[in-house]
Amino acid sequence: xxxxxxxxxxxxxxxxxxxxxxxxxxxxxxxxxxxxxxxxxxxxxxxxxxxxxxxxxxxxxxxxxxxxxxxxxxxxxxxxxxxxxxxxxxxxxxxxxxxxxxxxxxxxxxxxxxxxxxxxxxxxxxxxxxxxxxxxxxxxxxxxxxxxxxxxxxxxxxxxxxxxxxxxxxxxxxxxxxxxxxxxxxxxxxxxxxxxxxxxxxxxxxxxxxxxxxxxxxxxxxxxxxxxxxxxxxxxxxxxxxxxxxxxxxxxxxxxxxxxx
Amino acid sequence: xxxxxxxxxxxxxxxxxxxxxxxxxxxxxxxxxxxxxxxxxxxxxxxxxxxxxxxxxxxxxxxxxxxxxxxxxxxxxxxxxxxxxxxxxxxxxxxxxxxxxxxxxxxxxxxxxxxxxxxxxxxxxxxxxxxxxxxxxxxxxxxxxxxxxxxxxxxxxxxxxxxxxxxxxxxxxxxxxxxxxxxxxxxxxxxxxxxxxxxxxxxxxxxxxxxxxxxxxxxxxxxxxxxxxxxxxxxxxxxxxxxxxxxxxxxxxxxxxxxxxxxxxxxxxxxxxxxxxxxxxxxxxxxxxxxxxxxxxxxxxxxxxxxxxxxxxxxxxxxxxxxxxxxxxxxxxxxxxxxxxxxxxxxxxxxxxxxxxxxxxxxxxxxxxxxxxxxxxxxxxxxxxxxxxxxxxxxxxxxxxxxxxxxxxxxxxxxxxxxxxxxxxxxxxxxxxxxxxxxxxxxxxxxxxxxxxxxxxxxxxxxxxxxxxxxxxxxxxxxx
Numbered sequence: 001x002x003x004x005x006x007x008x009x010x011x012x013x014x015x016x017x018x019x020x021x022x023x024x025x026x027x028x029x030x031x032x033x034x035x036x037x038x039x040x041x042x043x044x045x046x047x048x049x050x051x052x053x054x055x056x057x058x059x060x061x062x063x064x065x066x067x068x069x070x071x072x073x074x075x076x077x078x079x080x081x082x083x084x085x086x087x088x089x090x091x092x093x094x095x096x097x098x099x100x101x102x103x104x105x106x107x108x109x110x111x112x113x114x115x116x117x118x119x120x121x122x123x124x125x126x127x128x129x130x131x132x133x134x135x136x137x138x139x140x141x142x143x144x145x146x147x148x149x150x151x152x153x154x155x156x157x158x159x160x161x162x163x164x165x166x167x168x169x170x171x172x173x174x175x176x177x178x179x180x181x182x183x184x185x186x187x188x189x190x191x192x193x194x195x196x197x198x199x200x201x202x203x204x205x206x207x208x209x210x211x212x213x214x215x216x217x218x219x220x221x222x223x224x225x226x227x228x229x230x231x232x233x234x235x236x237x238x239x240x241x242x243x244x245x246x247x248x249x250x251x252x253x254x255x256x257x258x259x260x261x
Numbered sequence: 262x263x264x265x266x267x268x269x270x271x272x273x274x275x276x277x278x279x280x281x282x283x284x285x286x287x288x289x290x291x292x293x294x295x296x297x298x299x300x301x302x303x304x305x306x307x308x309x310x311x312x313x314x315x316x317x318x319x320x321x322x323x324x325x326x327x328x329x330x331x332x333x334x335x336x337x338x339x340x341x342x343x344x345x346x347x348x349x350x351x352x353x354x355x356x357x358x359x360x361x362x363x364x365x366x367x368x369x370x371x372x373x374x375x376x377x378x379x380x381x382x383x384x385x386x387x388x389x390x391x392x393x394x395x396x397x398x399x400x401x402x403x404x405x406x407x408x409x410x411x412x413x414x415x416x417x418x419x420x421x422x423x424x425x426x427x428x429x430x431x432x433x434x435x436x437x438x439x440x441x442x443x444x445x446x447x448x449x450x451x452x453x454x455x456x457x458x459x460x461x462x463x464x465x466x467x468x469x470x471x472x473x474x475x476x477x478x479x480x481x482x483x484x485x486x487x488x489x490x491x492x493x494x495x496x497x498x499x500x501x502x503x504x505x506x507x508x509x510x511x512x513x514x515x516x517x518x519x520x521x522x523x524x525x526x527x528x529x530x531x532x533x534x535x536x537x538x539x540x541x542x543x544x545x546x547x548x549x550x551x552x553x554x555x556x557x558x559x560x561x562x563x564x565x566x567x568x569x570x571x572x573x574x575x576x577x578x579x580x581x582x583x584x585x586x587x588x589x590x591x592x593x594x595x596x597x598x599x600x601x602x603x604x605x606x607x608x609x610x611x612x613x614x615x616x617x618x619x620x621x622x623x624x625x626x627x628x629x630x631x632x633x634x635x636x637x638x639x640x641x642x643x644x645x646x647x648x649x650x651x652x653x654x655x656x657x658x659x660x661x662x663x664x665x666x667x668x669x670x671x672x673x674x675x676x677x678x679x680x681x682x683x684x685x686x687x688x689x690x691x692x693x694x695x696x697x698x699x700x701x702x703x704x705x706x707x708x709x710x711x712x713x714x715x716x717x718x719x720x721x722x723x724x725x726x727x728x729x730x731x732x733x734x735x736x737x738x739x740x741x
Contacts, residue, residue: 054696057688078695088696094689098711104697107707111698147711148693164697 013064024228040225083115085171096148133166155186179213191216211243288347318436318446331602411456418454433516452482457492468497479510488523517552533568540598543570556582577606580614595628604634609642624660631663638675706733
């Protein structure tokens with residue numbers, strides 16, 4: 001593995017919003033095909049990480065570097081990052097009334113294709129792919145004609161995010177607490193969707209507060225984020241450890257000792 | 262996917278229709294008095310009754326005051342500084358066919374995306390092209406005539422069909438109706454005339470394309486559409502003007518008459534030059550549009566207003582006959598320093614009359630966008646119903662959206678519903694779109710298009726795409 005080129009390398013990243021520093025020396029290295037889970041207590045900076053990586057306005061990087069697919073990610077505009085293959089599945093997907101899902105998908109897919117010098121997708125091909133994606137995430141086809149997230153339930157919105165991911169085929173998917181507010185059936189559907197997309201050229205960052213999503217998506221690595229930096233990393237068993245002991249045990253000395261190693 | 266727009270990168274960022282055509286014109290000296298009106302009438306070869314009608318309107322106009330109740334602000338217009346007639350010289354000996362029309366004129370319309378050569382046109386749309394004060398050409402006339410439909414310049418109708426014109430002209434918008442309509446009655450130069458005979462469904466879309474070219478001229482067009490019993494017609498108008506530093510006046514009057522069981526669908530895509538970012542130049546668009554519905558008739562107004570420096574316009578329906586239906590669907594977009602005060606009046610007279618008003622106002626830059634509407638339920642309007650929905654969308658924090666709904670009900674059985682919302686293009690929406698790869702301008706135009714969808718779906722298909730493209734172009738540069 002060590003010889004493989006990294007897809008994403010975050011080095012000593014300090015970033016925040018409106019003067020408030022949230023990420024404080026964040027490091028992460030992801031190789032193609034890997035699934036990384038990032039866990040941590042509320043307020044640790046989990047969502048901030050997703051926003052900083054995707055370039056959301058208002059999030060400022062003070063220092064550190066982020067390399068994505070060989071490029072300096074921080075130099076790119078939001079849409080350039082998206083077109084380079086970075087996808088953020090939102091915790092609370094917003095509604096865009098009147099813009100049909102299908103229309104939105106076509107515009108997104110075409111934007112990514114244009115950025116890669118490809119021609120626009122034909123409507124019939126898009127429809128074919130969208131129908132298949134609907135089926136996979138168990139959304140009725142009627143949702144393609146409905147406004148983006150307009151009147152969708154929480155679970156439907158999450159599945160809609162997943163559908164967009166299936167069509168856009170990104171290199172890196174960041175799932176920001178995609179499991180929050182989902183019942184067990186919906187959770188399984190989301191997990192199946194993600195698992196079906198696992199491939200040697202697609203990596204995932206799964207941000208979650210709870211371990212239960214990881215029952216269905218087996219991560220290669222689990223990281224614990226606390227106070228803006230990763231304080232512990234391990235394999236899937238770390239998630240179980242966190243589940244049984246909570247986040248409180250991280251605050252004792254042995255974690256600090258580990259970081260200094 | 263009906264309103265899915267393929268962006269043509271080649272479309273410029275500037276006001277596209279802003280070019281000036283180099284055409285030799287015969288233009289009156291600026292100024293207005295009875296002799297000017299006599300000259301206009303003479304140029305058009307009008308009968309005496311028409312001249313008298315004009316002069317009557319002019320005398321009324323002199324007694325009237327310019328209205329100031331609209332939420333628009335512009336310097337006082339000097340009506341003596343405007344020229345009231347301008348026509349391409351080549352039109353003097355009226356061309357008999359397209360081959361005789363000045364090629365420069367044909368090129369002008371082609372540049373605007375309106376080819377007038379019938380073979381090149383979208384099948385199924387007949388066009389009347391009005392250039393400054395005259396109609397240049399009307400296509401597909403013979404084909405329409407076979408169906409009994411009259412579609413010609415109004416100047417011609419006055420001469421050819423005086424009985425029809427005399428019977429209906431001024432019956433919906435009277436000469437004393439308002440300041441600008443009175444002025445229009447006095448000096449109108451051209452426009453379209455449509456007559457659909459009983460029971461005929463007009464075999465194609467009719468459209469008029471208005472172009473102001475000459476400097477310092479006003480355009481005073483007059484349109485009269487008569488749909489006889491049980492007939493049906495869909496009509497569309499488009500408007501553009503060159504980019505000039507001076508303001509120009511456009512004061513039109515449109516009258517629609519829908520006889521029993523007739524239906525008129527009237528769509529407008531208005532893209533007059535809006536002036537520059539600082540508010541220099543642009544068209545003053547002061548328009549009176551009104552239709553009357555007889556028993557079980559229906560009039561539907563759909564407008565997409567993106568142009569003009571100042572818009573003052575309230576397409577209205579008088580629902581006189583029982584069971585008649587009035588509809589008003591509007592998208593008004595203002596940016597830069599544009600000001601729009603637009604809406605409708607629904608006057609319910611007949612029993613069980615119904616009206617629907619859906620408006621979408623979009624404000625960007627430092628513009629001001631107002632909806633002003635009247636729903637009036639007369640004492641006779643038993644069981645009448647109205648539904649109104651006014652939505653405003655703000656882009657940025659220096660623009661304004663205003664809603665002035667007036668409701669008067671004199672019949673306790675009438676039901677009036679009014680809904681209004683104001684929203685902003687949110688950061689979250691923009692971020693979602695950009696995270697999915699769309700650039701900010703495309704993202705905003707998509708969000709705005711979605712906001713307008715309810716109205717766009719009322720437009721004839723080709724024009725829905727055009728309207729959506731127009732919004733996209735108009736929104737360029739309004740982000741960030």
